[in-house]
Amino acid sequence: MPSHKDEIFIARAIALAKKGVFTTDPNPNVGCVVAKDDRIIAEGWHHRAGEAHAEINAINAIEDAEGSTVYVTLEPCSHTGKTGPCSQALIQAGVKRVVIGMLDPNPLVSGRGIAHLKDAGINVECGLLQQAAESLNLGFIKRMRKGLPYIRSKLAMSLDGRTAMASGESQWITSPFSRADVQKHRASSSVVLTGINTVIADNPSLLARVDFELKQPVRVILDTQLRIPLEAKILNDNGETWVLTCHDDEHKIKQIKQKGHSVFILPEKNNHVDLFEAFELLADKQINTVWIEAGAKLNGSLIKSGLVDEWVFYQASCILGDHGKGLFELSELHRLSDKFDLLMTSHRMIGHDTRITFQQIKK
Numbered sequence: 001m002p003s004h005k006d007e008i009f010i011a012r013a014i015a016l017a018k019k020g021v022f023t024t025d026p027n028p029n030v031g032c033v034v035a036k037d038d039r040i041i042a043e044g045w046h047h048r049a050g051e052a053h054a055e056i057n058a059i060n061a062i063e064d065a066e067g068s069t070v071y072v073t074l075e076p077c078s079h080t081g082k083t084g085p086c087s088q089a090l091i092q093a094g095v096k097r098v099v100i101g102m103l104d105p106n107p108l109v110s111g112r113g114i115a116h117l118k119d120a121g122i123n124v125e126c127g128l129l130q131q132a133a134e135s136l137n138l139g140f141i142k143r144m145r146k147g148l149p150y151i152r153s154k155l156a157m158s159l160d161g162r163t164a165m166a167s168g169e170s171q172w173i174t175s176p177f178s179r180a181d182v183q184k185h186r187a188s189s190s191v192v193l194t195g196i197n198t199v200i201a202d203n204p205s206l207l208a209r210v211d212f213e214l215k216q217p218v219r220v221i222l223d224t225q226l227r228i229p230l231e232a233k234i235l236n237d238n239g240e241t242w243v244l245t246c247h248d249d250e251h252k253i254k255q256i257k258q259k260g261h262s263v264f265i266l267p268e269k270n271n272h273v274d275l276f277e278a279f280e281l282l283a284d285k286q287i288n289t290v291w292i293e294a295g296a297k298l299n300g301s302l303i304k305s306g307l308v309d310e311w312v313f314y315q316a317s318c319i320l321g322d323h324g325k326g327l328f329e330l331s332e333l334h335r336l337s338d339k340f341d342l343l344m345t346s347h348r349m350i351g352h353d354t355r356i357t358f359q360q361i362k363k
Helices: 005-021 052-060 084-091 112-119 129-133 138-146 177-188 197-202 251-259 273-283 296-305
Strands: 031-036 038-044 069-074 098-104 125-126 150-157 191-195 220-222 242-244 262-265 289-293 310-315 342-350 353-360
Touching: 005 031, 005 038, 005 052, 005 069, 005 098, 005 129, 038 052, 052 069, 052 084, 084 112, 098 129, 098 177, 112 125, 125 177, 129 138, 138 150, 150 296, 177 289, 177 310, 177 342, 177 353, 191 197, 191 296, 197 220, 197 296, 220 273, 251 262, 273 296, 289 296, 310 342
Parallel strands: 069 098, 098 125, 150 289, 150 310, 191 220, 191 289, 220 242, 242 262
Antiparallel strands: 031 038, 031 069, 310 353, 342 353
């Protein structure tokens, strides 16, 4: 039966796991604590993909882990990849008990690490602070269970729900605090995705501009007719860009690839790149989380698709008027019964702005 101390130690492991949020992709964020006699004797977390896992970093931080209890946010792996199996390392270290936040979400290996530990006579308990442990890796979990990444779409708007003036002028609706918050969301995502209309209109780079170590997200462009200008910033900086298109212009594809980027040809649906196929491709490429910064047209298609897990609205304290540009292009909505319903899941102040997060209620 877990004790109050167990909760304290697994909570510490969860806090440690968050240290890797900007660098571990596509691996999950994992933290680990080693305790003996109700005292922490070692800590570790997973720093980067391909490097030692959290359990190994913690065990290696001490000379003797025999008889200790290990607290880890995710079930220790039981297979050999770029590193050896953590379950075997714990067995060899002589630990007597392992407390786990959540099972490995990969259905092909889930439970095997626990079975390996139990077969060696180690006492194992799983599911302590499970919800908090799961919140560390929403994208990794969804990719493993459903074959799709976790998808967030960001929208910035005025109090009257406008994203820009009628002329298209939009810099800046929100405050520097909100813009800095967006950069952190970019930095913690596997991909920053937008549509070709945004690339042509704004010529963004979509790199995460932060002052700490990170693995820069891949920029993904949905470009049905392969209209992306070869001189676009997103093709001429130091970042990696993937263009998802339905057009097979071999010459232009070659030019984009010569710049060091990738082009993927996907099926068309309703005269656009099939969104489900696009996100399924990203999951196949080990993309855990997608952060979308797009215009009304793509966001209209996204809300109709029902594929977005979270809608993140930054609302500024200003009015842009009835001629300003709206959030969603949904010209086919004519009756109240056609509306899309959202459920608010969080609400907080970011400087003088408000960040409100919603989940879409399925029809």
